Amino acid sequence: MKLNFRRIIAIINKEFIQIRRDPRTIALILMMPIMQLLLFGYAVSNNVDHVPTAVLNLDIGSQSRKLLSSFSNSQYFDLDYYVKSIDDVQKLVDKGAVKAGIIIPPDYSENIARGKTAQIQLVVDGTDPTTAQVILSSAGSITQVYSTEIVSQKIQTLTQGRKLSGVLDIRPRVWYNPDMDSVYFNIPGLIGIILQNITLMLTSFALVRERERGTLEQLIVTPIKKMELMIGKIVPYIIIGFVDLILAVAIGTLWFKVPITGNILLLFAFSIMFLLGALGVGLFISTISNTQLQAMQLSMFLIMPNILLSGFMFPRDAMPKVIYMLSNFIPLTYFLKVLRGIILKGVGIEYLWPEFMILVVFGVGVLVLAAGKFQKRIG
């Protein structure tokens, strides 16, 4: 089958004119990446700090004040409320005014002074388990450090000045994202999500719109070949996908200051492969839908599991085995690995070639499937 370049150009040209004259499509192409990046970049943050906290201090000694100041100095806790009874703590948690409460018993300072184990109580609002988890672990490490300090002081006084050497000393070092800032995690993932959503939606409408308006029937009756039509329909959206990719990368690096440590050309090469798959899925939806509404519903149906399972929001390691297996069949899973690998870790093709192969196989496969499903007949 010999493809005619002029026919393909005619389709591409027509597609671009239609996009150019439709303000809603233009808005979607330009605003969606910007809005999603800003929304996710700012609003969706897993960084839990400055937790509003209530304090019920029944102790009158100086030790408890020292402990509390180590809490407030940590930046993790804001000791907003000092209350008089356990009921008050309860009320503040119920109201949602605080997420945590620190309760210090009356004998706290006395116990410390006597060298006994002193107890404090931490109350955490568990409605949001992720936040509660972070609060628990930061409170844990604050008290850990504080108690080590007390013990070492005790030993120093007992041994007349001899310093305590620890038994086990962990020296953690976090690579690639040392501050563990969730923006670094979110932005590369978002680039993948945006790329997929916009191209999938636009292409799934591309053929259905023509079917709805009757222009597809007109087009089928011309001598245009199936592949010419398919290529003509895909190329404009690859270009648009690329515009959005550059836009998203620019916002990520310039606005959110997430540097691209790896090779940007490699990133682009991967993106093309990923785009082929997303466009193929869009075209496939196009061939099996009769109305734009159906196409929209099908796109949404596919986009949701992509967001949930790809590891964009929730770590795949925490998923049950079945779900984890399922997420292996989502190309976005691999693309996210690639994006985070190149942007955050700066790794190259030597580590990413399996993902490259998977994306190529998926992209070509789904395009062939869509082309096979599309018929120049209506019945």
Add this chain to the structure above:
Amino acid sequence: MEYAIEIENLTKKFGNFTAVNNVSFNVKKGEIFVFLGPNGSGKTTVIRMLIGLLTPTSGLGRVLDFDIVKNPEQIRLNIGYMSQKFSLYDELTVEENLDFYAGVYLVPKDVLQQRKREILEMADLVGRENSITATLSGGWKQRLALGCAIIHNPKLVFLDEPTGGVDPVARRQFWDLIYRLSENGVTVMVTTHYMDEAEHCNTIGFIHYGNLLAVDTPENLKKNQMKGQIIEIKCDKLMESLELLKTVDFVKDAAVYGQGLHIVVDDAKRYLVTLADILKSGGVKVANIKHVNPSLEDVFVFLVENESRKQFIREMM
């Protein structure tokens, strides 16, 4: 090759529903063939089979000597097609629409400008080249759609209900374009449900519920298909008179026609006076009663009645 289209026993079924039933006819090269029938009678289905959009359930068809099932792509190179709703790209300008179809049909670039000018002049669209198609009125859109369908100079053009939803003046203008195409040797197959449009074509095919009732020239249809003669009556109390006349034994058929009634009888001269008397004694004021030549509508109504009588008899036996 004498025929542009040859169809033999063409049938299309959608599940249990037979949309086109055993239809056979030929269309001569260079003629205007009007496919006439009410909405839903199977006209569009026949055309869609001829251009390869639908696969026939059974039967044979050849368009420009190419088999409609085996060679649809060869057919598509040589035909123009205008579907029911003028399928233009609304966001594109008039010229962009023409350029698009010229690109898809691979109209040679050296003749493109000349060809576009011809089309614009023919369709009376000169000066509108840069108008957005969505802003054009029905008549303009319809002529532009025809222009797009013939930009590559096809030998055969299919026009599916091209005049639906267009005002009478635009309809007349459009038919002038069809005659012009025919003068230039293009074969035109048009579907319509307007009887008056069929009067001036070369051949009419009457189709009703998937059955082809007759194929002939308009003159022959009126002369040969009607079994009987027509008496036209202008009178008051139309419906009452209609009921009254239907009870008369020599009246074969009676129907409202425009402002009056058309009555089918064997011999118009013989029954003219009798009919007038019957009406007068029934208390009807007759303004005018005369023998007229049958119109296409009379023929069509007769053929449909005849068909349902045959159907009725078949079902009884």
